[in-house]
Amino acid sequence: MQEKFTDYLLRSGQEYWERYLHHPFVQGIGDGTLDTAAFRYYMCQDYVYLIDYAKLYAYGVIKARDLHTMELFSTVTEGLLHTEMELHRQYAARFGITREELEQTESAPMNLAYTKYMLSVAQTGSLAELVACLLPCIWGYAHIGKRLAEAGLPESQPLYHDWIRMYASEEMDEMAGQMAALMDELASGISATERQVLEKHFITTTKFEYMFWEMAYHRQAWPI
Numbered sequence: 001m002q003e004k005f006t007d008y009l010l011r012s013g014q015e016y017w018e019r020y021l022h023h024p025f026v027q028g029i030g031d032g033t034l035d036t037a038a039f040r041y042y043m044c045q046d047y048v049y050l051i052d053y054a055k056l057y058a059y060g061v062i063k064a065r066d067l068h069t070m071e072l073f074s075t076v077t078e079g080l081l082h083t084e085m086e087l088h089r090q091y092a093a094r095f096g097i098t099r100e101e102l103e104q105t106e107s108a109p110m111n112l113a114y115t116k117y118m119l120s121v122a123q124t125g126s127l128a129e130l131v132a133c134l135l136p137c138i139w140g141y142a143h144i145g146k147r148l149a150e151a152g153l154p155e156s157q158p159l160y161h162d163w164i165r166m167y168a169s170e171e172m173d174e175m176a177g178q179m180a181a182l183m184d185e186l187a188s189g190i191s192a193t194e195r196q197v198l199e200k201h202f203i204t205t206t207k208f209e210y211m212f213w214e215m216a217y218h219r220q221a222w223p224i
Contacts, residue, residue, distance in 0.1 A: 005187035005195070006135075006180045012199060013136070013206045020140055020210060021147055025217040029163060030147075032154025036095060039160075042216035043092045044105040049212075050088065052115035053137070054080040059122035060130055069127075072178060087166075094159060109222060110215040114208040121201060128186035128194075132201040135179055140209045141167045142176040 010017075020026060025042070028034025057080065060073030089099050107115070118133045145167025153161045166172065187198060214220075 004184050005198075006183050009132075009135070009183075009199065009202050010139075013203060016203075016206045016210055017140070017143055020144055020213065023210070023213045023217070025213045026144055026148070028217075029160045030151055030154060032157030032160060034157075034160070036157075036159065038217060038219060040092075040095050040097055041219045043088070043095060043097055044102055045108055045111050045212075045216060047085070047088055047092070047102040048105050048107050049111055049115060050080060050085055052119060054085075056118055056122050056130065056134060059119075060127065060134075063122075063127040063130060065127070069182065072182070076175065091162060106222070108215055108220050110208075110211050110220060114205070114212065117208065118205065125201075126186075128183070128190070128198055129201055131179060131183045131186060132198040133205045135176075135183060135202060136206040136209045138172075138176045138179050140206070142172045145169070145172060 025034060025038065029039070054077055057073045057077040061070050061077065064070040064073060089102060092102055118130075121133050122130045145164060148164045149168035153164060183198075187195065190198075
């Protein structure tokens, strides 16, 4: 039986998945020891990231070649704009972050590089290239959520419980599964050269995901 393309991608990025799990930011959420100041920084940066992330799914609607795929990307876009971002605002308020503070956040250098890389691919590449860029974020968060939930919620910091629950949820798993299935469908029958292009995008954005945790942990900012 021929290996699915997504299984190949998962193997190619395996080193980074494990590094995600052992990153001190992720570990700190899991055991409750992460400084809430670092998490507040992360919440603000993640909010501006989500704005561009929603745009990526809008590009998916444009590049889709059938109504079913258009509906999939449209549903996710609507969910991001009208559900996830509102939940993000409500959750941020528990850390004392106002909506105004979220919306006035300036993207840190790494955050800007990550989102602009994906938006560039979305504008100039194929739908398959776009999906290859989207997968690491979806898969990475679902992977982290499950592993942290399996280890148990941190008793010392209840504020992190809902974050873990959200990314360990069936909804997150379903979304990741839908994107993976689409990736396999789009990769079916393509040339070896095209597969290499998709793998390059996947590995690049997988590295960006790891760097996002680094950015948040060190609260990186533009030089003054």
